[in-house]
Amino acid sequence: MKRLLSEPRPDWKQKVEEQGLVFSTTTMPDGKKIEYWSESAYYEFTMEEVETLEVTAEDMHRMCLEAAKFLATGALGNIGIGPQALELAAESLQAGDMDVYGRFDFIYDGQGGPAKMLEYNADTPTGLI
Numbered sequence: 001m002k003r004l005l006s007e008p009r010p011d012w013k014q015k016v017e018e019q020g021l022v023f024s025t026t027t028m029p030d031g032k033k034i035e036y037w038s039e040s041a042y043y044e045f046t047m048e049e050v051e052t053l054e055v056t057a058e059d060m061h062r063m064c065l066e067a068a069k070f071l072a073t074g075a076l077g078n079i080g081i082g083p084q085a086l087e088l089a090a091e092s093l094q095a096g097d098m099d100v101y102g103r104f105d106f107i108y109d110g111q112g113g114p115a116k117m118l119e120y121n122a123d124t125p126t127g128l129i
């Protein structure tokens with residue numbers, strides 16, 4: 001894996017905001033601004049790295065679905081979801097309904113170590129931007 005610097009598109013922020021991501025800049029308590037989206041660098045992967053990450057993502061997705069099925073049984077309570085929504089989620093998971101979208105945030109050293117999951121966002125409105 002290589003990290004390569006790139007010149008950001010001059011209109012990147014406008015393009016991102018036109019797609020609905022209107023919260024692309026976070027202002028920190030000290031006044032420093034941090035952009036959600038960055039075009040100042042990109043990563044180049046070998047085909048072997050891509051294939052390894054694909055297998056990891058598929059495995060993690062499968063495990064997340066199993067965890068969601070367990071949570072939807074109510075074994076741990078309502079987990080902050082209303083009973084009707086929990087029931088609908090359980091039915092959807094048991095039926096194997098297709099997912100619309102999922103995005104993993106992994107930490108990956110690019111040195112042959114395994115990728116580790118930081119976060120998984122699936123079927124969330126912001127993911128559709």
